[in-house]
Structures are given as structure tokens and as C-alpha cells.
Amino acid sequence: MAYGLLKGKRGVISGALNEQSIAWKVAALAHEEGARFVLTNAPVAMRMGELDKLSGSTGAAVIPADATKDEDLEKLFASAKEQLGGPVDFVLHSIGMSPNVRKGKTYNDLNYEWYKQTLDISAMSFHRMIQAAVKQDALADGGSIVALTYVAAQRVFPGYGDMADAKALLESIGRSWGYHLGNSKKIRVNTVSQSPSMTTAGSGIKGFTGLFDFAEAMSPLGNAPTEDCARYVISLFSDLTRFVTMQNLYHDGGFSSTGATPMVVDKFERS
Numbered sequence: 608m609a610y611g612l613l614k615g616k617r618g619v620i621s622g623a624l625n626e627q628s629i630a631w632k633v634a635a636l637a638h639e640e641g642a643r644f645v646l647t648n649a650p651v652a653m654r655m656g657e658l659d660k661l662s663g664s665t666g667a668a669v670i671p672a673d674a675t676k677d678e679d680l681e682k683l684f685a686s687a688k689e690q691l692g693g694p695v696d697f698v699l700h701s702i703g704m705s706p707n708v709r710k711g712k713t714y715n716d717l718n719y720e721w722y723k724q725t726l727d728i729s730a731m732s733f734h735r736m737i738q739a740a741v742k743q744d745a746l747a748d749g750g751s752i753v754a755l756t757y758v759a760a761q762r763v764f765p766g767y768g769d770m771a772d773a774k775a776l777l778e779s780i781g782r783s784w785g786y787h788l789g790n791s792k793k794i795r796v797n798t799v800s801q802s803p804s805m806t807t808a809g810s811g812i813k814g815f816t817g818l819f820d821f822a823e824a825m826s827p828l829g830n831a832p833t834e835d836c837a838r839y840v841i842s843l844f845s846d847l848t849r850f851v852t853m854q855n856l857y858h859d860g861g862f863s864s865t866g867a868t869p870m871v872v873d874k875f876e877r878s
């Protein structure tokens with residue numbers, strides 16, 4: 608059921624690659640809730656062709672932008688503002704990639720060139736995106752910006768490799784921009800820390816299915832589905848959360864606050 612929560616709002620949604628993507632679910636729901644927005648992704652993602660489908664069903668234009676390139680991001684926000692007829696009320700950063708994780712380089716044997724790319728693509732891009740939007744005067748007063756993150760920023764999950772460092776940086780960037788944009792334009796900035804989810808980025812992590820099942824067993828509510836993550840993000844874009852800012856918000860079924868569950872402990876019980 609739609610509530611019209613984003614009626615009249617304009618936005619930029621990054622990171623929708625295919626139907627599994629968290630950003631895809633956010634875009635579909637933002638459309639249902641009455642928003643108008645543009646979609647963006649790296650030029651290489653365009654070639655996969657699936658974004659056209661989402662563009663068709665939501666009426667959103669697609670603007671290619673590599674999130675590590677300032678020129679691309681500045682063009683993105685300039686044309687979003689032009690196409691949508693004004694500055695945007697919400698921005699979703701849903702971007703992550705680690706060449707080290709992808710190529711099986713563990714945390715104790717990192718390739719530092721790839722490490723720089725991990726930080727650039729997965730964290731600095733959040734700073735770049737906001738800075739580009741500010742430079743283009745493309746953010747409306749009272750807006751809301753959200754980036755997706757993972758609990759490996761707080762606790763060690765060895766298979767997550769250098770992405771853990773990227774997420775810690777991403778969350779810090781969110782807090783810092785939250786201060787600056789709150790002061791200047793009453794814009795809020797938050798990160799949403801999502802449960803493991805079966806997406807292209809998620810499945811690239813070593814031992815992902817084991818991690819998924821472990822998190823499921825450790826979460827009183829079970830792993831949070833991506834559709835529900837989208838609902839949470841929409842609430843953060845809406846006017847219902849105008850004083851929530853500079854937070855890392857867990858959307859994880861209770862995983863981050865749970866020490867042990869019988870389902871996990873029973874596996875270690877000596878009979």
C-alpha cells in the first residue's frame with residue numbers, strides 16, 4: 608500500500624544494477640510513493656541493459672556517472688536538477704566494490720592499488736557525490752541523504768576484507784556531511800546498516816552464504832529483506848524523519864545487538 612510519502616519530491620538514486628539490487632527496490636518504492644527521480648550508475652553497468660527496464664517502469668531518466676569522477680558527478684547533479692525542474696530532496700548512495708575482495712585478496716595480503724580503489728569507489732564517492740551536488744546547488748533545503756553500509760565497520764567479519772575499512776570511512780563521511788549540511792540547509796545525512804543480502808555485491812564476498820545463514824540465526828527478527836530496507840530508506844527520505852541525522856541506523860533484524868542465540872549456541876553444546 609502506498610502512502611504518498613514522497614509526493615512532490617525529487618531525487619537521485621545510484622546503484623541499481625539488477626532486480627536484486629537494494630537501490631532497485633528503493634527506486635521501485637520511491638516511484639510508488641510519488642517521487643520523481645533520476646537513476647545513475649557507472650557507465651559499465653549500463654551495458655548490462657537491465658537499468659532500461661527500471662527506467663521504463665518508473666519513468667526515471669538514466670544518467671551514467673562513474674562515482675569516482677568529479678566531472679561525471681557534477682554533470683549528474685546539474686542534469687538531475689534540470690530534468691527534474693529543481694534541486695533534489697533526496698539522494699541514495701548505494702555503491703560498493705572492492706577489487707581485493709573480488710580477486711580473493713585477504714586482509715593480510717592486500718594489493719594497495721586496489722585498496723585505494725576500494726576506498727575511492729565505496730567511500731570517497733559518497734563525499735564526492737555530496738560535494739558535487741553542493742557545487743551544483745542541486746540539494747533542496749530540508750532534504751535527506753542516505754548511504755548503505757554494513758556492520759563490518761564496527762565488528763570484524765574476516766571475509767569482508769578491506770570493505771570493512773571503506774564502510775567505516777563511509778559512515779564517518781556521513782556524520783561529517785550531516786553536520787555541515789544540517790547547519791547550512793537543514794539537510795540530514797544517515798547511513799543504513801543492512802543485513803547480508805543476496806545481491807551481486809553481497810554474493811561477491813567469500814563465504815557469503817555461510818555468513819547469510821549465520822546472521823539469520825543470530826537475528827531475532829531474521830535477516831532484513833531488501834524490500835524492507837527500501838521501506839526504511841523511504842521513511843528516511845520522507846518528512847516523517849526530519850530530525851534524524853548523523854546516525855548509523857541498523858536495519859538488521861536485531862543482529863547487531865544480539866550476543867548469542869540458541870540456534871548458534873546449540874551447535875557448540877557438548878552432549
Ligand SMILES: NC(=O)c1ccc[n+]([C@@H]2O[C@H](COP(=O)([O-])OP(=O)(O)OC[C@H]3O[C@@H](n4cnc5c(N)ncnc54)[C@H](O)[C@@H]3O)[C@@H](O)[C@H]2O)c1
Pocket residue numbers: 621622623624625627628629630648649652672673674675700701702703704728755756757800801802803804805806807808809810
Ligand atoms: N548485499 C549485502 O549483503 C549488503 C549488506 C549491507 C550493505 N550493502 C551495501 O549496499 C550497497 C548496494 O549494494 P547491493 O547489495 O545492492 O549490490 P549491487 O551489486 O546491486 O550494487 C552495487 C552497485 O555499485 C555500483 N558501482 C560499482 N562501482 C561503481 C562506480 N565506480 N560508480 C558508480 N557505481 C558503481 C554497481 O554498478 C552496482 O550497481 C553497497 O554499498 C553495499 O556495500 C550490501
